[in-house]
Amino acid sequence: MTDKDPFDFDFFSERDFGDENDHLSASLPSLFPPFPSAWIAPQQDEKWDRRFLELARHISSWSKDPSTKVGAVIVDIDRIVVGMGYNGFPRGVRDDPDRYNDRETKYSLVVHAELNAVLAAGIQARGSTIYVYPSFGIPPLCTNCAKAVIQAGITRVVGYEPAVNSAVAERWRSEIETARLMCDEAGLRMTSHAEFA
Numbered sequence: 001m002t003d004k005d006p007f008d009f010d011f012f013s014e015r016d017f018g019d020e021n022d023h024l025s026a027s028l029p030s031l032f033p034p035f036p037s038a039w040i041a042p043q044q045d046e047k048w049d050r051r052f053l054e055l056a057r058h059i060s061s062w063s064k065d066p067s068t069k070v071g072a073v074i075v076d077i078d079r080i081v082v083g084m085g086y087n088g089f090p091r092g093v094r095d096d097p098d099r100y101n102d103r104e105t106k107y108s109l110v111v112h113a114e115l116n117a118v119l120a121a122g123i124q125a126r127g128s129t130i131y132v133y134p135s136f137g138i139p140p141l142c143t144n145c146a147k148a149v150i151q152a153g154i155t156r157v158v159g160y161e162p163a164v165n166s167a168v169a170e171r172w173r174s175e176i177e178t179a180r181l182m183c184d185e186a187g188l189r190m191t192s193h194a195e196f197a
Contacts, residue, residue, distance in 0.1 A: 046193060048079060049131070049158050049191065049193060050193060052073050052075055052081075052129075052131040052158070053131050053133055053158065053159070053160060053193070054133075055071075055073050055081070055084075055131070056071040056072055056073045056113075056131045056132060056133035057071060057133040057134075058071065059071030059072070059073065059084050059085070059086050059113075059133075060086055060087075060113065060133050060134070062086045062088075063086040063087050063088055063113070064088060064095050064097075064100060065087055065088070065100050065106065065110070066097070066100055066101065067100075068087065069086070069087070070086060070087045070112065070113040070114075070132065070133065070134065071084070071085070071086050071113050071132070071133050072084065072085045072086070072113040072114045072116070072117035072130055072131065072132045072133075073117065073130070073131045074117045074118065074120075074121045074124075074125050074128050074129070074130050074131075074154065075128055075129050075130075075131065076124060076127070076128045077127060077128070082120075082121040082124035082125065082128060083117040083118065083119075083120035083121025083122075083124065083125060084116075084117055084120060085111075085112075085113045085114065085115065085116025085117035085118075085119070085120055086113045086116065087110055087111070087112050087113045087116075088110065088111065088116070089109045089110060089111065090109070090111055093109060112142065112144070112145050113132065114130060114132055114141055114145035114148065114149060115144070115145055115148050117130065118130075118145075118148045118149060118152045118154070121152070125152040125153060125154050126152065126153035126154075127153060127154075127155055128153075128154050128155070128156075129154065129155070129156040129157070129158060130149055130154050130156070130157055130158070131158045131159070132157070132158070132159045133159065133160065134159075134160065134162075134163070135159035135160050135161065135162045135163075135192065136162060136168060136169065136172040136176060137162050137169070137172060137173070137175075137176030137177075137179075137180075138159060138161075138162065138176070138180070138190055138192045139157040139159065139176070139179050139180060139183050139188070139190045140157065140159035140162075141157060141176075141179040141183070142172070142175040142176075142179060143175050143178045143179050143182070145179070146178075146179035146182045146183055147182065149183075149188070150182060150183070150186045150188065154188065155187075155188060155189065156188060156189040156190075156191065157183060157188055157189070157190050157191070158190075158191045158192070158193075159191075159192055160192060160193055160194070160195035161192045161193065161194050161195065162192075163195060
């Protein structure tokens, strides 16, 4: 028992907190449990990855684009879906079939699935995982979507191993390479799984 007054600011010594600049960071690990990746078996991670990739596949079917249907799902560390998106025109913009069939018009109007999911998730995207279907490469992101994913604080990107024809792969090659460079430098984990038929 101490005879010091607990309301006296000198009651807590440096011994109790350490350096004044690092006392908070030293106490944080005991306050918060580790992220699921630290305590979930890899095969269980893969099971959940596949579930969310299948959800992204389903969401991709909502796109009105006749040539490319992409879906994205953002999931937090507790496996709660915080954002979903598919490729399509912004809200309120006419999505007539003739606009989708004109490639130049479509590209100028479309919002990618990944960006739609990031916008839907908002701040809840921080520390989360994004699942994208289908994959044109690893990561399954173009450069603009990679920028949005990084800026949103997403820490992991998951897709199926790419299974696209060579013409599509070549069209997206430069975008995927630049996206991979950015994701590597920003420290995002990238995971791919073989797609079952």
